[in-house]
Amino acid sequence: xxxxxxxxxxxxxxxxxxxxxxxxxxxxxxxxxxxxxxxxxxxxxxxxxxxxxxxxxxxxxxxxxxxxxxxxxxxxxxxxxxxxxxxxxxxxxxxxxxxxxxxxxxxxxxxxxxxxxxxxxxxxxxxxxxxxxxxxxxxxxxxxxxxxxxxxxxxxxxxxxxxxxxxxxxxxxxxxxxxxxxxxxxxxxxxxxxxxxxxxxxxxxxxxxxxxxxxxxxxxxxxxxxxxxxxxxxxxxxxxxxxxxxxxxxxxxxxxxxxxxxxxxxx
Amino acid sequence: xxxxxxxxxxxxxxxxxxxxxxxxxxxxxxxxxxxxxxxxxxxxxxxxxxxxxxxxxxxxxxxxxxxxxxxxxxxxxxxxxxxxxxxxxxxxxxxxxxxxxxxxxxxxxxxxxxxxxxxxxxxxxxxxxxxxxxxxxxxxxxxxxxxxxxxxxxxxxxxxxxxxxxxxxxxxxxxxxxxxxxxxxxxxxxxxxxxxxxxxxxxxxxxxxxxxxxxxxxxxxxxxxxxxxxxxxxxxxxxxxxxxxxxxxxxxxxxx
Ligand SMILES: Nc1ncnc2c1ncn2[C@@H]1O[C@H](COP(=O)(O)OP(=O)(O)O)[C@@H](O)[C@H]1O
Ligand SMILES: [Mg+2]
Numbered sequence: 001x002x003x004x005x006x007x008x009x010x011x012x013x014x015x016x017x018x019x020x021x022x023x024x025x026x027x028x029x030x031x032x033x034x035x036x037x038x039x040x041x042x043x044x045x046x047x048x049x050x051x052x053x054x055x056x057x058x059x060x061x062x063x064x065x066x067x068x069x070x071x072x073x074x075x076x077x078x079x080x081x082x083x084x085x086x087x088x089x090x091x092x093x094x095x096x097x098x099x100x101x102x103x104x105x106x107x108x109x110x111x112x113x114x115x116x117x118x119x120x121x122x123x124x125x126x127x128x129x130x131x132x133x134x135x136x137x138x139x140x141x142x143x144x145x146x147x148x149x150x151x152x153x154x155x156x157x158x159x160x161x162x163x164x165x166x167x168x169x170x171x172x173x174x175x176x177x178x179x180x181x182x183x184x185x186x187x188x189x190x191x192x193x194x195x196x197x198x199x200x201x202x203x204x205x206x207x208x209x210x211x212x213x214x215x216x217x218x219x220x221x222x223x224x225x226x227x228x229x230x231x232x233x234x235x236x237x238x239x240x241x242x243x244x245x246x247x248x249x250x251x252x253x254x255x256x257x258x259x260x261x262x263x264x265x266x267x
Numbered sequence: 268x269x270x271x272x273x274x275x276x277x278x279x280x281x282x283x284x285x286x287x288x289x290x291x292x293x294x295x296x297x298x299x300x301x302x303x304x305x306x307x308x309x310x311x312x313x314x315x316x317x318x319x320x321x322x323x324x325x326x327x328x329x330x331x332x333x334x335x336x337x338x339x340x341x342x343x344x345x346x347x348x349x350x351x352x353x354x355x356x357x358x359x360x361x362x363x364x365x366x367x368x369x370x371x372x373x374x375x376x377x378x379x380x381x382x383x384x385x386x387x388x389x390x391x392x393x394x395x396x397x398x399x400x401x402x403x404x405x406x407x408x409x410x411x412x413x414x415x416x417x418x419x420x421x422x423x424x425x426x427x428x429x430x431x432x433x434x435x436x437x438x439x440x441x442x443x444x445x446x447x448x449x450x451x452x453x454x455x456x457x458x459x460x461x462x463x464x465x466x467x468x469x470x471x472x473x474x475x476x477x478x479x480x481x482x483x484x485x486x487x488x489x490x491x492x493x494x495x496x497x498x499x500x501x502x503x504x505x506x507x508x509x510x511x512x513x514x515x516x517x518x519x520x521x522x523x
Binding site: 181 | 323325342343344345347348349351352353355357359368369371372373420
C-alpha cells in the first residue's frame, strides 16, 4: 500500500516532467513559426519594406531557384569544406604546439606573453594581410579559419595538459617511463575530453574565419553570397544565405557534440 | 641473495622553492631486510613520501647514499614497485590494460609476462573483471588491481604510500588484510607508509617512527605479537597490541 502510494507519486512526477518537456518543445516551434508568420504578414501589409527586409515567401522562392540551378550546393559545400579543414587543422596544429609547450617549460614561459596578446587580438584584423600574402584563394580563407581557432586551441589544450593529475604522472615516473611515454600514456589520453570540447568551440570560431575570409576573397561560398547580395541589394539572397548558414553551423556543431557523446560513453 | 635489500646512509633531502628551502629529511640511516614488512609512521608533512620517492629513484638525495640490493640507486628500477595513495587506474584502459601498464612502459610485455598478469588477476579475484573499466569496480577491487599493476613487473620490494587512505574504514580493514596476504604470498619486501598506528602494529615486523620535519628516526620498534594465525586482523587481538599502540601514539606526540 505504502509503496504503491510512492509509485503513484513517482508516476505523477514523471508525467509532470513529460508535460513540461512537451510544452517546451511546442513553445520552441511556435516561436519559430510565429516569427516567420509575423515577418510574412508585416511584409505583405507593407508595415516593413520587403525590398530591404525581405520576406519568407521570397526567401523560399530564392531557395527553390538556387536549388534548381544547383548553386546552393556548391556554395554551401565550399563553406562547409573550408570550415572543416580550418577547424581540423586549427585543432591538430594547436595541439601539436601545446605539446611543444608542455615538453619545454622554458618555451612555454617565453611564449606566454605573446600567446596572451595574440589571444586578445581580433584575428579578423589580419584578414587583409593574409589576402595579400597568400592571395585571393580558398587557402586564404582556410588560413583565416585556422588563425582564429589555433590560439584558443593552444591555450586550452596546454591548460588541460598542465592540469593532468600529478600523481598519475608520478606513477609513470616510478615505472621508469620516458617523457614521451608520459605524454602518450597519461597526458594525451586524459586530455582527450578537453580536446574534444575545444573542437566544439573551434567549429564556431572557424566558421567566423571562413565567412570573413569569403567576404574578403569574394569568389564563392555562403559568405560570398551574403556580401554579393548586399552589394547588389538582393536582400532575399542575403537572408536565404544567412538561413542556410545557420542550419549548416548547427549541423556541424551537433555532429561534433554527437562525436563527443559517443567518445565519452566509451571511456 | 643480499640480506639487506635497502640501505640508506646519512640521507638528507632539501627542497628548494622561491619561497624558501624545506629540509624534509636529515641525516637518516636505515636498513631494510629481505622479506621484511616495515612500516613508517610520522607526523603528516614530515617527509615520509619524500623518503619513498628517494628509495624509488625518482628523486635524488641532497646528500648521503641509497643502495638497493647492494647497488646505488640511479633512477627508477624494476626491482621496486610503488603504490600511491589512490589507485590511479586509468579510466580509459580496461583492468588488464591497466595491470600491464608497467610492462608496456618497460617494454617487457610479451606472452609470458601477459600470462603472469592474467594469473595474478585470476588468483586475486579479478578474473571476471579483466575487460571491465575501473569505474565498474568497487574501491577494494580497484586497490587490488593497482597492486597487481605493481606486481606485474615482478619487483622484489614494494613501496606503499598510504595506499588505503582513500578508502572507508570497513573496506580499508578488509583490503589491507588481503593485500598483506598477497605481499606475504608473493614473498615481497614491503615498506609501508601509514598514519594509522593500529594498521602499522597489526601488519609489521618493524615500525620506524619519524620525528617532525626534517625527518629523523625517533625510534624503531620490533613487533612481536602472540597470535595463532599471523594476519593483521587476528593480530589485533594479541595482548601486546595495546602496548605497542600506546608507545607509538605517545611518540608521535599528536597535539590537537
Ligand atoms: N616537490 C616539492 N617541492 C617543495 N617542497 C616539497 C615538495 N614535496 C614535498 N615538499 C615538502 O616537504 C615536506 C615533506 O613532504 P612529504 O614527504 O610529502 O611528507 P609526508 O608524506 O610525510 O606527509 C613537506 O613540508 C612538503 O611541503
Ligand atoms: Mg605523504
